[in-house]
Amino acid sequence: MRTSIATVSLSGSLTEKLTAAARAGFDGVEIFENDLLASPLSPEEIRARCADLGLSIDLYQPMRDIEAVPADEFSRNLRRARHKFELMRRLGADTVLVCSSVSPLAEDDDALAARQLRRLAELAADFGIRVAYEALAWGRHVRTYDHAWRIVEAAGHPALGTCLDSFHILARGSDPKGIEDIPGEKIFFLQLADAPQMAMDVLQWSRHYRCFPGQGGFDIAGFLGHVMRAGYRGPLSLEVFNDVFRQAEAGPTAVDAQRSLLALQEATGLATPPAPVVPTGIAFAELVTPDVEPVSALLSALGFGRTARHRSKPVDLWQQGAARVLVNTGPAARRAGTSLAAVGLESPDPAAAARRAEALLAPVLPRRRALEDAPLEAVAAPDGTELFFCAARPELPDWRGDFADLEVDADAPGRAPAHGVTRVDHLALTQPWHQFDEAALFHRSVLGLNAQDSVDVADPYGLHRSRAVTNADGSVRIALSVGPAPTDDGARAQHIAFATEDVVATARRFRAAGGRLLRIPANYYDDLAARYEFADGELETYRELGILYDRDAGGAFRHCYTETVGRVFFELVQRDAGHRGYGAQNAPVRLAAQHAGRPVR
Numbered sequence: 233m234r235t236s237i238a239t240v241s242l243s244g245s246l247t248e249k250l251t252a253a254a255r256a257g258f259d260g261v262e263i264f265e266n267d268l269l270a271s272p273l274s275p276e277e278i279r280a281r282c283a284d285l286g287l288s289i290d291l292y293q294p295m296r297d298i299e300a301v302p303a304d305e306f307s308r309n310l311r312r313a314r315h316k317f318e319l320m321r322r323l324g325a326d327t328v329l330v331c332s333s334v335s336p337l338a339e340d341d342d343a344l345a346a347r348q349l350r351r352l353a354e355l356a357a358d359f360g361i362r363v364a365y366e367a368l369a370w371g372r373h374v375r376t377y378d379h380a381w382r383i384v385e386a387a388g389h390p391a392l393g394t395c396l397d398s399f400h401i402l403a404r405g406s407d408p409k410g411i412e413d414i415p416g417e418k419i420f421f422l423q424l425a426d427a428p429q430m431a432m433d434v435l436q437w438s439r440h441y442r443c444f445p446g447q448g449g450f451d452i453a454g455f456l457g458h459v460m461r462a463g464y465r466g467p468l469s470l471e472v473f474n475d476v477f478r479q480a481e482a483g484p485t486a487v488d489a490q491r492s493l494l495a496l497q498e499a500t501g502l503a504t505p506p507a508p509v510v511p512t513g514i515a516f517a518e519l520v521t522p523d524v525e526p527v528s529a530l531l532s533a534l535g536f537g538r539t540a541r542h543r544s545k546p547v548d549l550w551q552q553g554a555a556r557v558l559v560n561t562g563p564a565a566r567r568a569g570t571s572l573a574a575v576g577l578e579s580p581d582p583a584a585a586a587r588r589a590e591a592l593l594a595p596v597l598p599r600r601r602a603l604e605d606a607p608l609e610a611v612a613a614p615d616g617t618e619l620f621f622c623a624a625r626p627e628l629p630d631w632r633g634d635f636a637d638l639e640v641d642a643d644a645p646g647r648a649p650a651h652g653v654t655r656v657d658h659l660a661l662t663q664p665w666h667q668f669d670e671a672a673l674f675h676r677s678v679l680g681l682n683a684q685d686s687v688d689v690a691d692p693y694g695l696h697r698s699r700a701v702t703n704a705d706g707s708v709r710i711a712l713s714v715g716p717a718p719t720d721d722g723a724r725a726q727h728i729a730f731a732t733e734d735v736v737a738t739a740r741r742f743r744a745a746g747g748r749l750l751r752i753p754a755n756y757y758d759d760l761a762a763r764y765e766f767a768d769g770e771l772e773t774y775r776e777l778g779i780l781y782d783r784d785a786g787g788a789f790r791h792c793y794t795e796t797v798g799r800v801f802f803e804l805v806q807r808d809a810g811h812r813g814y815g816a817q818n819a820p821v822r823l824a825a826q827h828a829g830r831p832v833r
């Protein structure tokens with residue numbers, strides 16, 4: 233279907249918004265009046281710019297406080313409307329949105345509203361314009377879509393129809409099934425927005441927290457199903473008022489928006505992009521570092537062995553059990569400092585995974601490879617992390633073949649789980665402040681992972697939000713989080729959590745090998761003692777080592793942390809099979825301990 237986006241959803245000047253919308257593949261736009269008023273371009277120039285960019289102007293909006301008012305007020309409203317219709321003619325826009333009145337002058341009189349909207353539609357028809365009447369959730373008298381439709385029906389004019397906006401309908405808890413009773417050709421326009429579930433004033437909710445479909449808590453796919461069954465054939469248009477998107481760069485926001493519509497159309501059967509190929513494991517995590525000594529020291533103390541070296545690049549493979557860490561000291565390291573730059577995802581079909589990613593607008597990365605290297609398909613996540621799709625099947629070319637084995641003597645740490653690390657439990661990636669919702673949608677739609685609920689985590693200097701995305705059996709877990717300060721994205725922490733079946737034993741071996749664990753305050757253990765009953769000596773052991781403890785219905789979660797190198801630190805995790813969390817309970821204590829251990833900012 234045709235896709236459209238309201239200019240209010242993107243940041244920047246009108247020109248920047250239009251350019252971003254066109255580049256992201258939108259077919260049209262809703263021009264918001266404020267964007268036009270603030271633009272130095274004339275309506276004719278805006279029209280020409282849109283035409284050059286291949287964008288149609290699908291809607292002009294909003295026209296406010298028109299209907300159900302005293303006669304003298306209404307004649308002033310008609311005068312105002314005539315001005316706007318003349319403007320729309322210059323702009324080449326043929327549909328205007330009229331939202332239900334919030335004016336104290338408006339009367340609770342549907343017959344009057346219908347008569348005046350009919351009069352407005354007659355005037356609009358003279359200009360070849362259609363009027364789409366929308367119920368604002370906070371309208372003075374008209375707040376529901378069925379009420380707005382009753383008035384439109386009573387007015388009975390061909391140039392008057394209704395505009396359905398998913399936010400207004402779902403935020404009020406209206407049953408969207410009744411949409412199917414509206415004739416499709418009378419639904420003149422459809423606006424889509426999602427929002428996180430919140431208990432707050434609906435106007436504030438709408439003006440600050442709307443997000444793209446799939447990023448909030450509404451069933452937008454179910455909603456769209458009703459609209460399609462009603463027979464609507466106009467564009468799918470996004471109208472998102474959001475404090476973060478207003479500040480973020482328009483280009484990436486527009487791509488995020490288009491991705492949300494692709495995923496939505498897939499969910500409603502309106503489009504069939506290549507199916508998701510869900511990753512089946514973490515093949516490797518790749519660190520880049522200009523400072524290889526502390527990274528090597530940490531990995532050695534954790535029980536990893538340097539088992540292989542890339543044949544043509546300055547990249548070493550460190551391994552323990554099925555946990556593999558690539559340490560890259562090449563040019564990227566000098567740019568980025570020590571950071572987690574790439575993740576190898578085991579994929580049952582890497583080529584199909586890449587096709588899916590491309591169809592969902594993930595930037596496909598050039599294959600940087602030497603002649604003999606396995607051709608790895610890779611895309612960039614919103615935070616810049618490179619995701620490699622690695623063959624999980626032995627008969628396909630494998631990244632591992634690019635590495636030549638190093639001599640590892642029988643007793644040295646290496647492939648055997650020397651200190652008890654068996655695999656990667658999860659990766660934790662702090663996102664740039666404005667990309668949290670985008671990141672969750674990206675990992676769900678591009679990779680086919682499931683997103684868990686978002687949790688708030690208090691840091692001494694602000695609030696973090698964290699949301700995990702996982703595959704069904706938990707062999708791929710990525711914890712996405714966002715830090716407190718909008719400008720403070722210089723130090724976005726990242727960590728790799730390694731699984732062990734005995735965190736106490738692994739932690740002890742780590743310490744014996746010279747590793748240092750993050751110190752946790754005694755108050756934390758006093759609180760643990762109050763909350764849980766432990767076996768004799770168990771709590772004392774945790775206290776001694778700095779092991780944190782959490783529990784849910786599925787079992788226990790025990791974990792501890794190493795010191796930080798650059799942006800990166802490591803975690804050791806002992807997870808009972810049924811436990812689904814990541815120690816969110818303990819994260820404030822961990823964050824405070826990490827702040828205490830180094831200067832803040």
Ligand SMILES: O=C(O)c1ccc(O)c(O)c1
Nearest residue numbers: 294329331366397438439
């Ligand atoms: O917040 C508003 O006023 C507003 C205006 C126009 C719309 O289409 C809408 O959904 C909300």
Ligand SMILES: [Mg+2]
Nearest residue numbers: 366397423471
């Ligand atoms: Mg709207």
